[in-house]
Amino acid sequence: MRHTLTVLVANSPGVLYRVAGLFSRRGFNIDSLAVGQTENVNISRMTIVVEGDALVLEQVTKQLRKLIDVIKVSDITAEEFVARELVLAKVTANPTQRGEIMQIADIFRARIVDLGRRTLTLECTGDEAKIKAFEESLRPYGIKELVRTGKIALLRGSKYTNVNNIKEEAM
C-alpha cells in the first residue's frame, strides 16, 4: 500500500542526503519526494510517498525519527488531506492543433504558460489521477518534454502537521 508521509526537518545542510540515504540503505522504496521551505525558515517539509505494508511503514517512520535533523514524521494516509502535484508539459502544436489542445487545457483547468512556433507548454496541478489523465490526453499530440513535481500535501480543516514553538534560531 502507498503511504503519504509528511516529514518536518531542520533546514540544515545534508538533511536531504540523510533522508534519501536512509531510504536506499534500508531498502525502502520512495515513489516520490518533494521538499521545500515552510512558513518557518528553519524548517523544511518533505512529502514522501512510500510503498510498503504496515511493518515497513513502521520501520520507515521509526528510522526517520532517529535522524537528529528530523523534527516530526506524520503518516497522513488515513487522514483527510489535500494533495497536489504540478506538471509542466511541452507538446507539439502546429497552429491547426492549438485549438484542440487549448480545449483539453480547459477541461483540466491547465494553463498555457509558453507558446512556441510549433509547441505549447502547459501547466497543470492536481492529484495523481488527474495528472495522469492530463498526460494521457496530451500524448497523441506528441509530448516533447514533461516534468512533474512529487506530491505535496496538507491536512484538511483545522488539523496541522507542523510544530509549534520551534525556535527561530535553530542550530
Next chain:
Amino acid sequence: MFEVRYLLELAFTSIPSIRTSNVEPRTSNLENEGDYVLEVIAAQALIQALEQENVSVVFGYPGGSILPVYDALASSTIKHVLVRHEQGAVFAANGYARATGRVGVCIATSGPGATNLVTGIADAYMDSVPLVIFTGQVPTTQVGTDAFQEVDITGITVPITKHNYLVKDHRKLLQTIKNAFYIAATGRPGPVLIDLPQDMLKTKISFRYPKSASLQSYKPVLEGHFGKINEAARLINKSRRPVIYAGGGILISQACEELKQLAEVISAPVTNTFRGLSCFPGEHPLFLGMLGLHGTRYANLAVNECDLLIALGVRFDDRVTGKVATFAPEAKIIHVDIDPAEIGKNVRIQVPIVGDVKVVLQALLPSLKKTDRTVWLQRIEELKSLYPLFYQQENVLKPQFVLEELYRLTNGEAIIATDVGQHQMWTAQYYRFRKPGTIISSGGLGAMGFGLPAAIGAQLGFPEKKVILVTGDGSFQMTMSELATMVEQKLPLKIFILNNQSLGMVRQLQEFYYDKRYFGVNFEFVPDFVILAKAYRIPGYNINTPDELTQRLPDILNTPGPALVNCLIDPRENVLPMVLNGQIITKVEES
C-alpha cells in the same frame, strides 16, 4: 564611540550583572551572549570545551588540517595518546568508552586520516558506543574542490554515525560540541563526528561554553509506558517458563543490579547476547551463558521451550535468532529498549516498552510476585547437565583451556579485551565474567584489529585494573603496530595470542559450508611473536602445552608490566556448538 558600543550591547546581548572589565575593547560583540571572556582561536575554544566536558584523554594522530587543534592541545591538561594508525585511535577511544562508560574522544586529520577512522566509527555505531570524533578538514574556501587530503567525511559517515556535523561557521562550534557530547551519550549511545575546516579553527571566537544542548526534537524517552509495564508484570506473574534475554542495553543503562533482582524474584534463567556478557554474574546459578550461533545449547533450548521471553536491551540480531520464524516459538515476548526502531524490527512483540531499561525495571519490579518455578528450573538444570559446553582435553594446547585458566587465575574479574574470530567466541563461552563492563569486544561489526587498541583504551581508563587482551594471530597482525603506543604509554597489558597460524573462524566456515576447500585461510608465514615482542621491549613467552600453561601462567599474570604470550593452540579446533546457517537455534553441530 564607547556609548554606541554600550547601546549595541544593550540591544543585542543579555547583560550579566557582574562583568570582568579587563577585556580589550572589541569591534563587535554581537555574537557574545553573556560574560566577557578572552578571545581565543576556535581550536583553543574546542580544547577548552573538551575540558568542560571532563575529557581527560584523547586518542589521535596529527596532520596538516588538524594542526590548530594539536597546537592548542599541547598546552592543555588533557592527555593525548599518539597512536600509530588512525584506526588505532578510534578503536582505543572505543575501548575506553566501553570500559568506563564515558564518551571516548579521538582526533584525526582530513582525508586519509578521516577515512582510516571509518571502521572504528562503524563499530561504535553497531555496538552503541558513545564517541565524539574530530576530523580536520581543508579550509572552507577549498571544500568541494578536491583539494589535497580532502574527503567528504560527513558524507561518508552519514550511515555509520548517530549524527555528524561540518562546522563551517565558527560561531556554531561550541554549541555543536555541546550537542555532540549530548547526542553521543544519551538515548541509544553512538558516535558523533565533527568535521573542522582548518580556517574555521583559526578564527577568533570568544569562549562561552553553552550549558545545555540545543536540539529541536531529540528527546530520548526514559520512562516506559505505565500501561505496558503493568501488562508486562501481568504476563510475567502468570508465566510458567520465563527466560530473560539480556543484552548490551543493560550495561549501557547500568541496570545490572535490577536485572539480578528481576531474575531472582521471578526465578527466571538469564541468557546474554554477546554484547550483554558481563551484565549478569557468570557464576550465578540462573545464568545460561550466551545464546545464539555459538551460544550454549541449554540457552538456546531454554529459549526454544520458554513461554515468555523477557528481552531487555537487545535487538534480535540474526546471530541470536537463527531462522527468525522459528525463534522462541512458544513464547510471548516483552521487549524493552530505548530505541523505538528496534522494537518490532525483526520479531513480532506482544508487549513493547520504549524506555531506559533501568528505569523500566525499577518501575516493573514492585509489581512482580515472588514465584516458585521449581519445575522450570529443574528443567533448566536438566538441560545444563544434558548439554554442557565441552571440549576434548588432549596433550596439545586447547584454546578453551587457556580461557579456563585465565578465568581461574583472575577470578573472573579482569577486564578482557578480545579481537574477532574463534578466540572471541571461546572467550565468550569459557570466561565467566563477574563484573559489569569487563568484556571489551567488537560485537555487531565484528572488526578484526579491534583488540589491541581497544585494550589500550580500556587500560588507560582503568590504569589500576588488570587488562588482558585475548587475540588471534590473524586479528593481532591487523593492528599490532599499536604495540608501540602501548609501550610508549607504559601500559601493563597482558597479551595472549591464541595462535593457530590461520584465520580459524573463516577456516571453520570453509570446513562446514564449503566442503573443507580451505583457501586463503592458512598463513604460510606467521611472524615469531616473541621476537616481535622483544623488538618492542615487551617480555614474550611461547607456550605450547597445557602443562607449560599451568606452570607459567601465574607468574606471567602476576609480574608487573606488559607481557606477550604466544599460545600455540590446536589448529583444528572449532568453536562449538554452532547453529547451522538459517536454521532453528536448537539445530546445531556439536562435534
